[in-house]
Amino acid sequence: MRDKKKDTSSFSSAEKIPRNKKGAAITKVQELVYELKVGDAMHKNMITASVDTSMRQLREILRSHRISGTPIMDGDKLVGIVSIEDFIKWLAEGGKDCSIREKMTKNVKTLYADEPLVHAVSKLEQMGFGRFPVLDRQSNKLVGVITKGDIIESLLRELEVDYHEEEIHRYRASHIFEDIIADKATLTFQYSVKAKDFSRAGEVSSALRKTLNRLGIHPNIVRRAAIASYEAEMNVVIYTDGGEIVMTVRPDKIQIDVKDSGPGIADIKKAFEPGYSTAPDWVRELGFGAGMGLCNIKKCSDETVLNSTVGKGTHLKVSINMNTAER
């Protein structure tokens, strides 16, 4: 009942993996067996048995855990390994109960956790074993066990991660701009902001932030745009009868236009002063209205233009240049 040797052939050694037939996926696996370490693929919560265990007890251990072999420990020291093969040999010899010490394989072949996975793949193939105990190189202590199943699982896991990254990659706007053929391309996103709805305030900026992330914009730029937009959105929610936020994204910059229809700001210069606020108490109790909003917006942007007419409304224009990611 030794693990079928055939199973490992496709992973036998990186050199042998057929490249031309299955193309990219196989090449990716090839890459991964070199990138990943034995420690990444092994399982850590392994079943071990003490050297004083009887062979009968071992039979129960193997059966109940549905495993075909286990490392044998003397205290915390690895002293041997028992495989199904040892077990069958014992049965063939009459199966008289004795301690594992007498029947185990003492010359244990091991791997180190920091070795590349490809070593495990080729050793499994060469020696035909089902499992290898894995040691920490410094302490020489047993830290895990690696089987063919572990290797396959770890490779599948890594491939899945790559697949997700690939999916996200597909959303990137940098590609949109690369793919679109035009002398000038601009993406426009429009959102409406409800007045005095404090529990939902911030939803627009949240959506705007997600959009920019999906477009693959640099995280620093996204952060600045999101904070500026959020402060502006809060102002619309707190002070006005509602308005809209329009974001335009171009290869060179993001512009956020925040418009409302009143009541307007009487003293624009004062509004930009840190700490100047006309916020009522209920707003301050919610953690806003301390007269920092416009300062924050200015801090986040490369250009801030505020136009306002009392009784008519306010138009705030915020620009962030794409080449200021490291600002």
Place this chain on the structure above:
Amino acid sequence: MKLIRIKELLKADVLCLEECLDNEIKIACGSDLMSDVLAFIKPNALLLTGLTNSQVVRTAEMAEVSAICFVRGKTPDTNTIELAKERKIPLLTTKYSMYECCGRLYQNGLPACGIPK
């Protein structure tokens, strides 16, 4: 510092996203003024606050705050907790005061988010 260590130091309860306790927190910031948080906080931070409305979570989302801990035994309403879950921001609550929390974390090596020049 791992979030689980912060939980221990502040003897905090986890309100949501227990599975995120392994997250690495680099800095902390204590404030009840969300505009200040937006102005000064940096990514991978813990936000300590006495405010419990949903805007705290929104602010955390915009400022890329990694976790929020409510001080002095405060807990937000279920809508706020749901929002935090959705935005993958773990929430904690501790009985300690803001000052006590800051002291405990700073003493154990969790720095502030920058000292003004």
